[in-house]
Structures are given as structure tokens and as C-alpha cells.
Amino acid sequence: MEEEQLIAGLRAQDRKTVEYLYDKYSRALFAVISRIITDHDIAEEVFHDAFIKITRKIDGYDESKGRLYTWMANICRNAAIDKTRSKEFSKSSKTNTIDDYVYGIESESGTLELVDGIGVKELLTALNEEQRFVIECIYFKGYTHSEVSEEYDIPLGTVKSRIRAAVNVLKKNLEKI
């Protein structure tokens, strides 16, 4: 299904289109959430709500502001981040601050162990330390690039170029898989 067709079907609240959307994107979107929320049940709960939110807010999606997946991933990422910041979540989660997270990476038992996909470990190991660090902070954990820049005293431009380099490496390696 073409993206335009998909969007039109979603706007018409057509059941088949919604199912198609779920089948095509649920795994990727769930991945976005579960990188931030490690608890599988809570992640599913957040995903459930975020997916419903996507179908509800589809009229507000503006094609000129980016592609559908980017828009949906942002909704999921924001839903997950909101959840981590809620009081209810703070009680049940142990690794919630950036320091805890970084500690996790240092202990070599952080993100890599959360990642379950085939070849993704290889993908991430293809990144150098610096690239992996910014990608993990921003993309996996939902911190903004300026937060990373401030927190670790890395110039903003450097954060940006590291992100770019990392995405480039991922892009190349994805083609191999």
C-alpha cells in the first residue's frame, strides 16, 4: 500500500487500513518504546495507548512536515518519555536518570542486552564509542541533543556530526542485512 493510500484509509477510519498499519509498523514502533521502557508489560501498555493516539490524531498529521513513520515514531517516543517521567513509573523503574543509563553502558550490560533483533548487535557494534554514545542517549533513551551537549559538555555541533556519522553507519550496514 502506498503511503498516501494508507493515510487516506486511516483518515476514513477504515478497519482494514488500521490493521495494515498495525502489521507493518507495530514492531518498529514497539521497538522505539521498549528501548526507553524496559518493562515489557508497561511498554505494551504505552504502545497500546500510543497506537490509538496515532489513529485518533491522523487528521492532524501534515504530510509536508515529514513522513508517516517519523511522525508515528515521535508520538511513540514522546509517549514513552512521558511515561518515564510520571510518578507511577519512577517507583517501579530503577534506571531512569541519564547517569544510571550511562552507568549501564559502562557496565557493558546496557542497551546491547536490550536489543533483540537479528544483526542489530552487529549494527551497534559497528559504531565507534562516541557514535554509539550519542545514538544511545538520543535515539534509545529519548534525550535531546542539547541535553546531551549540556550534560556531557560536548559542543552541539559535535553532537550533531556524531549523530550523522552514526546514522550513516547504520544506513550502510542495514543494506547488508
Added chain:
Amino acid sequence: MDIQAYISSGKLELFVLGELSVREQEEVMKLAEQYPEIRKELDQIEEAMFAFDNLSGKAPSTSLKAQVMNTWEKEVKPAASNQAIPSKAEGKVVPLQPWKAYAAAASIVAVVASVFAIYYATRYYDVDQRLMAMVQERAVLAEELDNYKVNYEQTDAQLETLLTGNFERVPMKGDGFEMQKDAQVDVWWDKGAESVFISVNTLNELDENSDYQLWAIGDDGPVGIGLVNARQKFSLQQMQAVAAAGAFAITIEPKGGSESPTLEKLVVLGPVA
């Protein structure tokens, strides 16, 4: 601009990550429209992100799909078909404040408009009255003009009559009689044309029941030849034709004149020279 430098600045990656401000997002979108290279790069980054996400995590439980579809069926779908009504109801709440402002503005406009309306109504009434007065005045002037015109034509005709005819003036005076000593009336007589005019010089006005009657006194005695209007002074009044007469006289007779003169009421008499 240097597109490659822009692409390698890392901004596009931040865009895909949702990290840019609204202003920066708009900038990226505008450039993506303008430069196919940027559009292509954006698409690649987005595809890479999707593929990466799709590979990198556990799938959600298979039961979750049924759950999501169930919620969608219950909450989103029915809301979509009823959307028009609640959105209208919401819309009605918002304009409450502006409504007051509009009402206030409208009442001010109404007051101002009323003041203007009264002012112009007064002005209109004034002007209308003045116009009516002028129309009446004009009618009076037109009537006067008509009168003057009639008078002029009469006078002109009389002058012409006098000048073209061969008239003899027969003055009649009242100084020999008791009635009106200062009375004076002239008879103008064209013997050839047998026409007679008189012009009143001095003659008292009479009451409503009497008339002055002119008599031509010939061989057969006095003959009434017309009634004289005492008010019409210094203008010619045509009388009946007379072929022969020795004298003219005026008596006061009952309204409409008499067959024969009332000699007791003889006012003026003038013999033909």
C-alpha cells in the same frame, strides 16, 4: 547554498529524530521541496530509522493486536463518525467572550448611527420645509407674473385700440350734481366704428346691491349701454356700440342695471362736443 554542507551538518538526522524547533523544521521542509538531494537524503534517513527500529526490538505480544483493534473499534471509530457534533458544541463555547465584545461594539455603533440618523432627519425636515416654502413662493410669483402678463396684454390692446381708432374724448363730471361732486369719468367714442370705451378717473365704490350704469342720450332718449366697474380705474372698459348720441351719463342703478335711468341718482354727465 552548499547542499552537501547542509546535508552533512547533521540537521536532517535531528529532523527525523524530532529534535528540531518548529522554525528549523519548516526550514528543512522548505529546502527538501527545493532540493531533491535533501529530499532524498531525508527519505533515506527515515527508511534507515524504520528498518533499524523494525529489526532492533522484540515484537509486541500477538494478543496486543486484538486488544488495540478492540479499543480502536470502541473509541476511535465511533468518535470519528460523530465528530461533527461535538466539535460544533465545542465551537459554541469559545465565542462567548467575543460575543460580548461584539455586542458592546454593536451597541456603540447603533448609538452613533442613531445620532447621525436624528441629525440628518432634522436636517432633512428643515430642508424639506425650506423647499416647500420656495415652491409656494415660486407659485405665487408665477401667478403674479401671469397677472402682469394679462394686464400688460390688456393695456397693450387698449393702447392699440386708442391709437388705431378715431376716438373722441367726452369727459363726464359730477360737479353739477349732489351725488359725487368730484366724480370724473371719460367716455371714448369712435363715431365711425360706433365703439365706446370708458375710463374711470374718480368714482366712489358702491355697495353690493348697486351698479353704475352708462347711458347714451340720443334723440330717442337714454339708452343703457353697459355697467361700469368703479374699481377698474385708468383703464378702458368696453361698452355697447353707439351710433349717435348727444350726451353720456352715469347713474346708480340696482344690481344688474335698469331699463331706464333713475335720474335722482345721476352721478356724472358729459355732453358730446
